[in-house]
Amino acid sequence: MAAQGFRPVYHPAGHDHALRNAVQDLRTGRWVAMARLLDETSGWDGWTRRTQVLAAVAAGTDVVHAWRTEQPGSIAATVMHSRVAVERAVRAHRAGHARTRELWQEAWTACREAAELAPADPVPWVGLLALAALDGRQRMAEHRLSPPAPMLAPGPWGLLAEAEKRDPYNREAHHRMLQFVYARSPGPLSEAVNYAQWxxxxxxxxxxxxxxxxxxxxxxxxxxxxxxxxxxxxxxxxxxxxxxxxxxxxxxxxxxxxxxxxxxxxxxxxxxxxxxxxxxxxxxxxxxxxxxxxxxxxxxxxxxxxxxxxxxxxxxxxxxxxxx
Known part of the structure; x- marks a missing residue:
């Protein structure tokens, strides 16, 4: 393993070879492999991870829009639409794009619609948590709820609770919450330390x-x-x-x-x-x-x-x- 000549590989799918194949198809503008993969995915952990990777690849394309056009009744396509909308809003915010607020509103609406159509799915709530990091000043009421324990700061605790209700200890939900804490407190990291330890x-x-x-x-x-x-x-x-x-x-x-x-x-x-x-x-x-x-x-x-x-x-x- 440590032999000279070894070169590491970066691929968002990692060891998930089925996801790798779906990503490859997605990059060529095809959605069928993605739809099949998500239909075969069991467990919220794998579902959350795979939809996140697929959305990061699909955000720069119209593939998910094409999927929804072909299969308007697909719940998976609706969830992926919310994923892509969130990814685009987060990227726009990071880049200081003029359309950030518009994309943020579109993503928020897409997540709420996905939550209604897929009430057992944690991903729409994870998406809303990702959008909360765009509201560092906590202007929205749902982003400044009282924390569940001392030493923690007000935040989107209701959104985290909804994600946890559907998938306890959801990895991405807590990482999104940590990103919110960073955005809320850009100075010392004491709040982030307290949150991560909790x-x-x-x-x-x-x-x-x-x-x-x-x-x-x-x-x-x-x-x-x-x-x-x-x-x-x-x-x-x-x-x-x-x-x-x-x-x-x-x-x-x-x-x-x-x-x-x-x-x-x-x-x-x-x-x-x-x-x-x-x-x-x-x-x-x-x-x-x-x-x-x-x-x-x-x-x-x-x-x-x-x-x-x-x-x-x-x-x-x-x-x-x-x-x-």
Whole structure:
């Protein structure tokens, strides 16, 4: 595995080969493989993950619109329409596009319609949580509800509760909630730390939410760019090592790694590598197989937008761990 010449592969589908085939068809403008895949998907975890990946690919195309035109009664197509609408609104907001408000309203309406047509589906509520991050000032009443525990801030707790009612500990729902916390509090990350710790400690063994604190730690470093010498000390601190070990012991050792998020696996490998837990990190690198994600490795480089630098850092960390 650590042999020279190894080159990692980035693909949003990761180990999910059926999803990979649907993505390939989607990129050529065809929707039939996507429809078939979603019809065969069981379990809300796989449904949430697959619809998210497909929407990210479909957002720049008219494929989902064509699907709805061909099959206007398809509930899956309606849910995917809401997914694509949310993805477009989030991208427009990130880019400061003039149509952001219009796209936001369209996405909000699409999510509400999908929630009515698919009342058991958590995805429309996950979409509404994603849109909440566009409302950093919490102008909408549904984005400033009282929190369920002390040390947590007001937010879209009702939306999270609706997603959790349908799929307890839904990974994407909590990551969307974390994005809202970032948008609400652009300064110190104390609110994000409190939220991630609350979500992780509330989650059962095997839940991907045990990796959530690792994301906050990466975000803290990202906001402190320029302090390169402090990077490794950042990951060997007692609380950092504890978060990495907890994610390993309560999530990774119990999850089906072929179904796990590539981002989660990369964040865990990165945290264990930074904590000098090379043997444990090696287990995660092996679970990744040929796949990787540019984040969080890119933040260890001088130019986070340079994918080649991120890949180089990943390869060096992987080789260090796999060679003992």
């Amino acid at each position: 979500a992780a400690t509330s989650a059962p063994v095997g839940s991907a939410l045990h990796a959530l604190p690792l994301y906050v730690r990466v975000e803290r470093y990202r906001r402190e760019r320029g302090h390169e010498r402090a990077l490794d000390l950042h990951w060997v601190a007692e609380d950092a090592v504890r978060d990495a070990e907890r994610a390993l012991d309560t999530w990774f050792l119990f999850c089906a790694t072929e179904e796990a998020s590539l981002l989660d696996l990369n964040h865990l490998a990165h945290a264990l590598y930074g904590a000098l837990r090379f043997d444990d990190a090696a287990r995660v690198f092996k679970a990744l197989g040929p796949y990787y994600a540019t984040l969080p490795w890119a933040y260890r480089t001088a130019r986070p937008d340079d994918r080649a630098l991120a890949e180089d850092i990943f390869l060096r960390a992987r080789a260090r761990c796999l060679t003992g």
